[in-house]
Amino acid sequence: MESIKLGLGGFGTVGSGLAKIxxxxxxxxxxxxGKRIEIKKVLVRDLNKKRAFDPGPGVSFTxxxxxxxxxxxxxxxxxxxxxxxxxxxxxxxxFEQKKHVVTANKxxxxxxxxxxxxxxxxxxxxxxxxxxxxGGIPIVQTxxxxxxxxxxxxxxxxxxxxxxxxxxxxxxxxxDFETALAEAQDLGYAEAxxxxxxxxxxTAHKLCVLIRMAYGVDYPLxxxxxxxxxxxxxxxxxxxxxxxxxxxxxxxxxxxxGKLEAGVHPALVPYTYLLARVGGNYNAVRIEGNAVGPVMxxxxxxxxxxxxSAVLADIMNLTRQMKGSCELPDNTGxxxxxxxxxxxxxxxxxxxxxxFRFTVADKTGVMAAITQSMAQHGVSIAQAVQKGxxxxxxxxxxxxxxxxxxxxxxxxxxxIDAMDFTVEPCVKxxxx
Amino acid sequence: MESIKLGLGGFGTVGSGLAKIxxxxxxxxxxxxGKRIEIKKVLVRDLNKKRAFDPGPGVSFTxxxxxxxxxxxxxxxxxxxxxxxxxxxxxxxxFEQKKHVVTANKxxxxxxxxxxxxxxxxxxxxxxxxxxxxGGIPIVQTxxxxxxxxxxxxxxxxxxxxxxxxxxxxxxxxxDFETALAEAQDLGYAEAxxxxxxxxxxTAHKLCVLIRMAYGVDYPLxxxxxxxxxxxxxxxxxxxxxxxxxxxxxxxxxxxxGKLEAGVHPALVPYTYLLARVGGNYNAVRIEGNAVGPVMxxxxxxxxxxxxSAVLADIMNLTRQMKGSCELPDNTGxxxxxxxxxxxxxxxxxxxxxxFRFTVADKTGVMAAITQSMAQHGVSIAQAVQKGxxxxxxxxxxxxxxxxxxxxxxxxxxxIDAMDFTVEPCVKxxxx
Numbered sequence: 001m002e003s004i005k006l007g008l009g010g011f012g013t014v015g016s017g018l019a020k021i022x023x024x025x026x027x028x029x030x031x032x033x034g035k036r037i038e039i040k041k042v043l044v045r046d047l048n049k050k051r052a053f054d055p056g057p058g059v060s061f062t063x064x065x066x067x068x069x070x071x072x073x074x075x076x077x078x079x080x081x082x083x084x085x086x087x088x089x090x091x092x093x094x095f096e097q098k099k100h101v102v103t104a105n106k107x108x109x110x111x112x113x114x115x116x117x118x119x120x121x122x123x124x125x126x127x128x129x130x131x132x133x134x135g136g137i138p139i140v141q142t143x144x145x146x147x148x149x150x151x152x153x154x155x156x157x158x159x160x161x162x163x164x165x166x167x168x169x170x171x172x173x174x175x176d177f178e179t180a181l182a183e184a185q186d187l188g189y190a191e192a193x194x195x196x197x198x199x200x201x202x203t204a205h206k207l208c209v210l211i212r213m214a215y216g217v218d219y220p221l222x223x224x225x226x227x228x229x230x231x232x233x234x235x236x237x238x239x240x241x242x243x244x245x246x247x248x249x250x251x252x253x254x255x256x257x258g259k260l261e262a263g264v265h266p267a268l269v270p271y272t273y274l275l276a277r278v279g280g281n282y283n284a285v286r287i288e289g290n291a292v293g294p295v296m297x298x299x300x301x302x303x304x305x306x307x308x309s310a311v312l313a314d315i316m317n318l319t320r321q322m323k324g325s326c327e328l329p330d331n332t333g334x335x336x337x338x339x340x341x342x343x344x345x346x347x348x349x350x351x352x353x354x355x356f357r358f359t360v361a362d363k364t365g366v367m368a369a370i371t372q373s374m375a376q377h378g379v380s381i382a383q384a385v386q387k388g389x390x391x392x393x394x395x396x397x398x399x400x401x402x403x404x405x406x407x408x409x410x411x412x413x414x415x416i417d418a419m420d421f422t423v424e425p426c427v428k429x430x431x432x
Numbered sequence: 433m434e435s436i437k438l439g440l441g442g443f444g445t446v447g448s449g450l451a452k453i454x455x456x457x458x459x460x461x462x463x464x465x466g467k468r469i470e471i472k473k474v475l476v477r478d479l480n481k482k483r484a485f486d487p488g489p490g491v492s493f494t495x496x497x498x499x500x501x502x503x504x505x506x507x508x509x510x511x512x513x514x515x516x517x518x519x520x521x522x523x524x525x526x527f528e529q530k531k532h533v534v535t536a537n538k539x540x541x542x543x544x545x546x547x548x549x550x551x552x553x554x555x556x557x558x559x560x561x562x563x564x565x566x567g568g569i570p571i572v573q574t575x576x577x578x579x580x581x582x583x584x585x586x587x588x589x590x591x592x593x594x595x596x597x598x599x600x601x602x603x604x605x606x607x608d609f610e611t612a613l614a615e616a617q618d619l620g621y622a623e624a625x626x627x628x629x630x631x632x633x634x635t636a637h638k639l640c641v642l643i644r645m646a647y648g649v650d651y652p653l654x655x656x657x658x659x660x661x662x663x664x665x666x667x668x669x670x671x672x673x674x675x676x677x678x679x680x681x682x683x684x685x686x687x688x689x690g691k692l693e694a695g696v697h698p699a700l701v702p703y704t705y706l707l708a709r710v711g712g713n714y715n716a717v718r719i720e721g722n723a724v725g726p727v728m729x730x731x732x733x734x735x736x737x738x739x740x741s742a743v744l745a746d747i748m749n750l751t752r753q754m755k756g757s758c759e760l761p762d763n764t765g766x767x768x769x770x771x772x773x774x775x776x777x778x779x780x781x782x783x784x785x786x787x788f789r790f791t792v793a794d795k796t797g798v799m800a801a802i803t804q805s806m807a808q809h810g811v812s813i814a815q816a817v818q819k820g821x822x823x824x825x826x827x828x829x830x831x832x833x834x835x836x837x838x839x840x841x842x843x844x845x846x847x848i849d850a851m852d853f854t855v856e857p858c859v860k861x862x863x864x
Contacts, residue, residue, distance in 0.1 A: 024583075024722065031766055136724035149457055149744035274709060289568075298730070
């Protein structure tokens, strides 16, 4: 039986997950493809390091990137190293060697995706990346193929398992942020340096990749507004619950009269929505197409086997396309046309309902001053709650607004944070 | 710009939905494919019938099936007529004319899918059918491509919007079955003859199609155990709620030590599960892969635009594959190999927890007789509730069992239904 040979760049969590699945499901894969899939060579930094999983006797290790991509036996290069420069060079070198590439590297795609797509086109090879977004959830394939004929009105995603785990623990167990983060680190859900996860950058990388697949345009990563979850307190979660919401770290993008509005924010989600029920380290993406209506995909967003499953789907997809003499696979989902810059709605014009938590001195006139500032800036109040206990230095005053532009919200907060009764800066989240 | 020309068999709900989307999203489709997609000819039964939607001046109508498939301009035949014989003949004739076919016809695929797959292989053409299962939800593509490398441990689906709508209305509004059905018919969610929907056959057709995509084997339609929702009463919904469940019409298939166990049944689903939250006429499918873990897809299972979106996805997929000189598309997802009969777990051996509702005379010794019969047949009781009101002819006695084989359940029910205190036959549902 013919076999497709892989060169793996990196052999960490996802690489060893892929190796496990290739072993565990070999029979199913052969039945599907009429071919075997084998790892032939693995690129690692340190040849002497002990591996948690042994990929078998037929696999050789190298620490030379070019030795991996230039091996004439290798059909597909699988980049699972992460990081930017080394990974990018490996992929570009692979393209020059006319090798197809599968990558899980959302950060690299977000930063340098356009250059990589172009290099793939120039070399007439495939670049596949299902595993880069939301782990085992087939969101890339769904946008590229299944919803290809839809205009995407809106997309919402919970796409970072670490952040969702922390928020879920804070919600169900009343933990504070630091305790929940430490627990996530103990369980291996959060990195030693969790900043990409909790500051929202990892979610922004994925959003950047998915915007290209949904709209065929580029919303540059460094222009996506990003707010992490470090400012979420148990108090906010409790207030949100009282108003009928759960707090989730959401990526969103929507088409506002031909302009794209996008961002990553903690947001209050009505508890009756399925998205509010996405618990623990699960991920979910909700897409609203103008024909298909709302579609939600839910599953595990990380982990060796779920992510390995998505990597394998790409490998099998490329293998199917390598039959016969197909033309270049459509990597972008838009006929491999160059991806132009999105027409972007300036973020300050984006409209949402908001949750404000002011921390103020418990004295007369505060509520009047805040509501007057809001009225002056065109922020209309839907609900307000103040909770104070005797002896507190600052009491929380929570306001839920009607829909308003982000610039009005910023103006209100700048004004009120400067007032003398303000004890701590205002915390604000969007409301879905 | 090159255009792909469609011949439509049928111009009802889905056909006019497809025509609307092709018009509404023409620009997006061209951007994706670098090609136009146009309806050239439509096969209808009655040329004089008034159409609710006008597909435009370039489209001609015919009542001759062969005139549709033999038109040399037509690249893809889209079968949206429903029914068995005429649809089957149209597709087989299209294959002989070397035309690719897209169909939404789950009933035809379930009954004659193996013959159609073989005919497509023999003629080296594509047969695509995303729209046949769960409307706009990309379940076929997900099983065929995205989870291709996974062994599927288990699959659960809510795949009939009419049945789910009726059960949802009974749950949220306390309606009885007949009232909810009449309401669904008024709203156009249920056919004048709703038997396929409410008796579970439509769900069984979809399950039959999806089992092939998940496992690469055929579980013959006429061997799938099917139980509809006509026996579900508001009382059952209320009892289920008290135990912490919602009642849903579920299709299920699982791998039990290499044998497939499958069926369509009303089932009690724990209310904390996402599947229990699938409301109204929505559909959802939950797949459990041995690598990817659980993945759930949720969306609209019917309607002109959602189903049209899935038809269009298939058309666009075929159009991409028609580039270059690709070999035959892999219609089955298993390298176009003949699909063999599944190794089937005899349904009487399938194991589940059960809900029993006995209707019995309110007299001493009944509970003892029932529990003794259950004990003798190896059915272990987890919970029991009896609710009676003075003067009722028969009182409901509800028992929740631990896991037991279906044959034990049948033996118990046969025995107890024959006892003299039984007023109405026992109603039983599975518990998820």
